[in-house]
Amino acid sequence: MKKEILYLKIAGIIEQQILSGTLRLGDKLPSIRTLQKVYNVSINTVRQAFLELESKSLIEPRPKSGYYVSKASQRKFSLPSVIILESLQKEQYPEHLFLKTFASSENTDITHFSLGLPEKSLLPIAQLNKSVTTVMRSLANGGATYESVQGNLNFRRTVARWAFMLEGKVTEDDVIATSGAMNGMFTCLMAVTKPGDKVAVESPAYFGILKMINAMGLEAVEIPSDPSTGLDLEALKKVLPVISACCFVVNFNNPLGTLMPDDHKKELVKMLTEWDIPLVENDIFRNVYYGAERPKPCKAFDQAGIVMLVNSISKTLAPGYRLGWIIPGKYKDKIIQQKLIQTLSTPALYQEAISHFLENGRYDHHLRTFRKIVQNNCLKLQQGIEDYFPDNTKVSQPEGGFMVWLELDKKIDTVKLFDMAIRRNITFAPGRMFTQYNQYNNCMRLNFAMEWTDKVNSDLKTLGEIASNW
Template sequence: MEYLYDRIASELEQQIAQGVLRVGDKLPSLRIICERYRVSQSTALQAYYQLEAKSLIESRPRSGYFVHRSPKKHLSLPGVSTPGQVSGGALHEVISRVYKDMGRDGAIPLSLGVPSLELLPVAKLNKGLLKATRSLKGSGLEYEQVQGNENLRRQVARFYNNQGQPLAGEDLVVTSGCMDALAMSLMAVTQRGDTIAVESPVYFGNLQLAQSLGLQVIELPTHPQTGIEIDALKAVLNKNIKAVVLVSNFNNPLGSLMPDEHKKEVVGLIQYHGVPLIEDDLYGEVYFGTERPRSCRSFDDSGLVLWCSSVSKTLAPGYRVGWVAPGKFKEEVLRLKLYHSISATTITQEVIAGFLETGRYAHHLRGLRHTLQANALRYSRAIAEYFPGDTKVSRPQGGFMLWVEMNEKVNAVTLYDRAMRQGISIAPGNMFSLQDQYRNCMRLSYGLPWTANIEDALRRLGNLII
């Protein structure tokens, strides 16, 4: 989908490439852009931010925007993944090394799986904690009801209803983060020894969870922009698959976004076969377009979709507040939650409810999305400039992950060791599969604020790829 600011930026970029606009030329003012394209100032700014992030233009105080330099090379997209039909396998031990090294003093964590604390409203969350201790019965020391804080469930439902995604507070069960929601969902619809289908590559935490539950995993071909290949899913749904697990919006690590028609088709398939779909929609709020992408759940009228999300990647990772709308499996999920944890943390649920109720969450998301979109462009531009010319990189429309595919001769684990010696942490690609694949790939997070140090780290990382 092309948005207005994409079209404006593309037209201006083409003029720069053709020499119509030359280095040093002043671009039209925002007012002129607004009048010419009949758009708002925020849309015009978004177009200029895209060009600025690519280093095509620069802002000069009280003077406007000027052409900075001509476009550099553009890297190709990674190919569609081609995992084999072998389920099972073991995760690479590098996962534990990456986690251990991530907290090393002075290391630049490009492997980071959450946005930097500098992008989160820490002071406002702290104020929310103080308010919650005063307002909650027992200052938040009492157990919350098993289904979760009633106000939180109501506010989550209101938030998504305002985005055109029907949801009621009674549909939701609050969990300790999204991983807890996924765990409860998998336990509700599978038994040890069952087989599930997932995208490939896929977040290693989902694979670890499946293994811990004794599940076999079939990894399916996945496109870096449109997500799981529908024909591959069709083929395995006839093979005694007990559940499908999809990261529908901005898959980690690929950043892929399933088009609405694909989501609708997937829901039709799982309804036809009677196979539950566990939808991990953790990154759906971090979209770069004009509106949030729909969930698979929004196309479901059967109750077979268990929709999972949280604020762990957008607001408060350590609060561990998530939720699941388990559809027809609600009673089973509630039973499992009672057995395994009784309730989620009382006080943090109240803080998140307050953020939603006052509109602070929506306000924070607008700023976060803007920062991450600019980061995605800046990081991609640096990779194009500093990495070998045969490098391929994803082009996410949201989230905060880049998937980088290097020459087949490159070993990402060896690269990880070299990079760590220079204080740079990356996530090697074979962390994201149970099969022996993606050895020449890595995931990089653009969840860190863009600085000269980050650009230098990407330059040094590019020099290490041999």
């Protein structure tokens, strides 16, 4: 039996014992060495099983003591609802909400649960600066001239080496550099759609995608998403005859944080291949996984080249560098033509700097630290929600990324709640921003990629008290 199946089997056994009450809150788990002997497996296999359980908040480590059943395993709150969209009417997108939510993003006195970016204290800025300084000394023409339209060769080679999840199928010729993930998605959609076409997105959907689709003269078709398994494939199947393209985030979706199971990804790619419908796959959160291994993208199951994989360093390394890439499948030539029209080239300096950073193993080290911090923050946030928010609150349970989705009592309007919170120097993203419809008005998205201080915890408590006193 394969190792990856073994660790999941062991994790499943322990999970069932926790859910059935055989292992109760606070109980200590058998040691790693004990379980190694019980199941006759390697120590690493047991560690992977524990990582899997820890990613689901079922167990927690205690220094010099071992692993225990966590308080989070006894969840008080249920998962958010799945909205039925057929009965809803589209409304004008609330532009004012976007401007209101991010108008104060530079104010350091505010606790920004609203931003979809990591706090700068979590980023390796000093090490990145060293890479920039190093490559400046050797960069031809000081990086002042145009690069190849497809992107810096060294950067594309580095990205190709990092695409190990595609089993070595990616080379530098399969990579196109972009000015971040949004630019990458825009370029992909420009290559495969025309004004008036319909593009399927998840619901709730990242508001940036909705704004982009609208600005391009396209029509977004929202597909309901389950907080456990992601996109509703049956709902998507019904609209495939009228869809020209899809734009999905299947690994730790923003804002739900959902991880789509591999069998669903395979089915999704199969469906779209049969209809020859292109998929723009936004993969920016996949490196921020809490489990034992990095999940696969839909691109890993793509045989026909219909998936355009879009990624960037904005969520894990350097948002301000505005650097990303596309693995374009069969649409490579069309995408390069679009890039030539839009941006011509991507600045060489940051491409070379990121290549230098990745090649020296610094990114691996940073990601391990980053994942540990945001996973711990996720547990603290969820515990705070259970401690401070109303008892009928529903909350997502992400297995990666750094967003959580809250559904409050239907009487609560989170746009008005935002106005009350901002007066207390607290922001969040109101749910109405994540849809074209008059829905999610009682929902909010919270970001937890920050240094978790007493002030952050106190502001979360204040936010819960405002909701409780509604």
